[in-house]
Amino acid sequence: MKSLFVTGTDTDAGKTFITAGIVRGFVNCGIDAAPAKPVQTGCVNGIAEDLEFSVATADLILSNAIKKRLCPLRFAPACSPHLAAELAKTSIDVSVSSAILNDLALEFDCVIAEGAGGILVPLGGGKTMLDLITLLGWPVLLVSPDKLGTINHTLLSIQTLRSAGLQVCGVVINHLSPSSELISESNARAISEYGRVEILGEIPYSPEFFPADSFTGICDRLKELLADEPQGN
Numbered sequence: 681m682k683s684l685f686v687t688g689t690d691t692d693a694g695k696t697f698i699t700a701g702i703v704r705g706f707v708n709c710g711i712d713a714a715p716a717k718p719v720q721t722g723c724v725n726g727i728a729e730d731l732e733f734s735v736a737t738a739d740l741i742l743s744n745a746i747k748k749r750l751c752p753l754r755f756a757p758a759c760s761p762h763l764a765a766e767l768a769k770t771s772i773d774v775s776v777s778s779a780i781l782n783d784l785a786l787e788f789d790c791v792i793a794e795g796a797g798g799i800l801v802p803l804g805g806g807k808t809m810l811d812l813i814t815l816l817g818w819p820v821l822l823v824s825p826d827k828l829g830t831i832n833h834t835l836l837s838i839q840t841l842r843s844a845g846l847q848v849c850g851v852v853i854n855h856l857s858p859s860s861e862l863i864s865e866s867n868a869r870a871i872s873e874y875g876r877v878e879i880l881g882e883i884p885y886s887p888e889f890f891p892a893d894s895f896t897g898i899c900d901r902l903k904e905l906l907a908d909e910p911q912g913n
Contacts, residue, residue, distance in 0.1 A: 682906040683791040688823040689833040691797045694854035696730040699794040700737035705899030707738045712789040717751040718777045722758030762804035772803045778815040819849040826855045838875045849905045850880035
């Protein structure tokens with residue numbers, strides 16, 4: 681089974697929430713899946729909260745050694761990765777990050793790697809998150825928040841990913857707040873039509889509980905898309 685890279689149109693699109701839901705869905709149907717966060721900023725006491733959320737949501741039991749490999753770059757300042765690395769007087773090597781993720785992909789059935797920020801967030805040394813995604817070459821899932829402006833941001837993100845030769849396997853629309861049904865339907869329709877992309881699903885606004893059932897169809901479709909061999913009809 682192929683591994684997957686989850687990115688978003690911007691910071692706070694809901695990448696961690698979607699990553700956690702996919703990992704949980706995969707694990708619940710018997711797939712040995714693991715979340716990964718190549719670089720995390722805003723780490724208090726060295727804790728990678730995004731990774732820990734995904735691990736807890738999927739009820740995974742992982743050693744500290746494995747979790748350090750799943751999130752090897754942890755920075756305290758809550759800022760862009762390139763600035764966080766600069767403040768720590770270090771650098772981010774996308775080749776090293778790619779090698780770590782590929783090694784992990786050999787140990788699990790599927791690794792769901794979550795980016796930081798959007799596609800072109802700088803990592804330093806002239807490199808961006810897109811360079812890491814391109815080096816990996818994994819299929820990409822794009823998280824699009826359901827809000828004003830999301831059509832433009834999503835279409836630009838799709839264009840950027842495809843221009844780099846990457847496979848955009850689909851878009852998940854994430855409802856961050858209560859929204860107009862008319863506008864939401866229009867957003868999804870426009871993204872699908874103008875982006876020539878499959879909307880894998882929509883995650884409803886759910887502040888009181890984790891909407892695990894909303895990920896069932898998404899995970900079923902992803903299992904088809906990430907299969908090592910094309911599945912027949």
